[in-house]
Amino acid sequence: MIVMKFGGTSIEDIASIERVVEIIHSRLERHPVVVNSAMGKTTRKLLDIARFSAEGMDEQALSHLDEIREYHFDMARGLTSDFEDSDVRTTLERYFEELQRLLGGLSVLRELTPRTQDRILSYGELVATTIIAAALQRRGINARWLDARNFIITDERFTRARPLDDLTCRGIQEEVRPLVLSGCVPVIQGFIGFTRSGATTTLGFEGSDFTAALVGSALDVSEIQIWKDVNGIMTADPGIFAGARTIKNISFEEASELTFFGAKVLHPGTIEPAHRKNIPVGIYNSRQPDTGGTTITEQAKKGRDLIKSIAYKMPVRIVNITQDSHANPAGFLRSVFDILDRERITPSVVTTAGTEVAMVIDASEDMERAIEALECLGAVKIAGNKATISMVGENIRTSRDFTSILFRNLEGMNIDMSAHGASPISCTFVIDESDIPSTIARLHEAFFKNPDPDIFD
Ligand code: ADP
Ligand code: ASP
Numbered sequence: 001m002i003v004m005k006f007g008g009t010s011i012e013d014i015a016s017i018e019r020v021v022e023i024i025h026s027r028l029e030r031h032p033v034v035v036n037s038a039m040g041k042t043t044r045k046l047l048d049i050a051r052f053s054a055e056g057m058d059e060q061a062l063s064h065l066d067e068i069r070e071y072h073f074d075m076a077r078g079l080t081s082d083f084e085d086s087d088v089r090t091t092l093e094r095y096f097e098e099l100q101r102l103l104g105g106l107s108v109l110r111e112l113t114p115r116t117q118d119r120i121l122s123y124g125e126l127v128a129t130t131i132i133a134a135a136l137q138r139r140g141i142n143a144r145w146l147d148a149r150n151f152i153i154t155d156e157r158f159t160r161a162r163p164l165d166d167l168t169c170r171g172i173q174e175e176v177r178p179l180v181l182s183g184c185v186p187v188i189q190g191f192i193g194f195t196r197s198g199a200t201t202t203l204g205f206e207g208s209d210f211t212a213a214l215v216g217s218a219l220d221v222s223e224i225q226i227w228k229d230v231n232g233i234m235t236a237d238p239g240i241f242a243g244a245r246t247i248k249n250i251s252f253e254e255a256s257e258l259t260f261f262g263a264k265v266l267h268p269g270t271i272e273p274a275h276r277k278n279i280p281v282g283i284y285n286s287r288q289p290d291t292g293g294t295t296i297t298e299q300a301k302k303g304r305d306l307i308k309s310i311a312y313k314m315p316v317r318i319v320n321i322t323q324d325s326h327a328n329p330a331g332f333l334r335s336v337f338d339i340l341d342r343e344r345i346t347p348s349v350v351t352t353a354g355t356e357v358a359m360v361i362d363a364s365e366d367m368e369r370a371i372e373a374l375e376c377l378g379a380v381k382i383a384g385n386k387a388t389i390s391m392v393g394e395n396i397r398t399s400r401d402f403t404s405i406l407f408r409n410l411e412g413m414n415i416d417m418s419a420h421g422a423s424p425i426s427c428t429f430v431i432d433e434s435d436i437p438s439t440i441a442r443l444h445e446a447f448f449k450n451p452d453p454d455i456f457d
């Protein structure tokens, strides 16, 4: 059994979906379970539409909704049999009617709550899986559409819900496994879940990778395959640095570090469920299905290069707190972390010096309440438009040259913070957002002068 997950870029038009259908068809003997996200940029578009409605801009909302309705209907027409008289058409009509009703509600209330946002975004995955299941059936594949909300059970943290492990694992085993054993190919929405009280949730943007890992782990599959528009995990984001190379093999630990530090190629939640069960994760290119891709495994070849990849995260903020002189020094750090814990904010880097603590926090985090509370402990300063850049690789652990090479190549740069040591396989520093492209190019040049052909393609 394997899980095959296809992201938005792999299912953005008729040609790419036909390619995906062939990829699945050629792997039927491995008993695939298919997970897919919304088509193309549908999630972002649904979010825009919801915001228009909540601002009372009904005309804009409806014209954009028409656009995505037409986009999906065109695809369904091109990919399924007898579309006009089919159940697929009835189902799509129903989904778009429900959406329109929800948007009407938003426009009256003039408010978009995280709960309603999740409900609206879930339609991207619901319509996509409906079309893909039908396209697979037309190709003679015994595909079965499943509603992920019957088994991906989460907490109530809308827009970034966490799956409840035991319930979700049991649900997947009860709902999905028997279908595969009876020869069906289940088609499941990524990204969405359900609370115990019956509300739709989402696992955070790019969360379909995470769904694939949860399904793969519960079913003890032999491989979790994540299909993208890139050849695998690369030495840097190819969207920002054209010279990036594909990494053939990387460890769970290295991949987890890369995603934590912002490598957008995988959702950060993907690695843990796979690692726990020691299931290899493969990242492949749906446009070039026969190229090698990246395999993530427990033990990975280290190769001779000092690092495997460079990740970046932006925009981030540096939040600096200087302790009030009359405050209790022993309790200061604990109080800072208590506040972050209460507000569920995870800094990516923390450094302390005497009476000061500096933290790097994602610019997308809502910090208002945390800052109010932190101000009771001391003076708070915030610097925005920053970015973290991280080098990751097992060889950092044992290298004596790594830091000297790194700092030699950063000469003349403005570095706000640096962190090395908390993790033995990564090193992170904070710079201005605008310096990211040139710094990645400079460090890539320095660290990948002559990449080991055993590790890099
Ligand atoms: P999908 O939504 O189809 O699953 P994404 O677009 O979310 O795929 O992820 C793939 C994108 O991740 C690539 O197009 C690339 O720009 C970006 N990316 C960032 N860092 C890396 C990296 N180290 N290796 C490969 N791709 C990366
Ligand atoms: N469709 C969702 C998003 O765009 C989930 C995903 O693509 O993984 O974030």
Ligand code: MG
Binding pocket: 007, 008, 009, 206
């Ligand atoms: Mg994506």
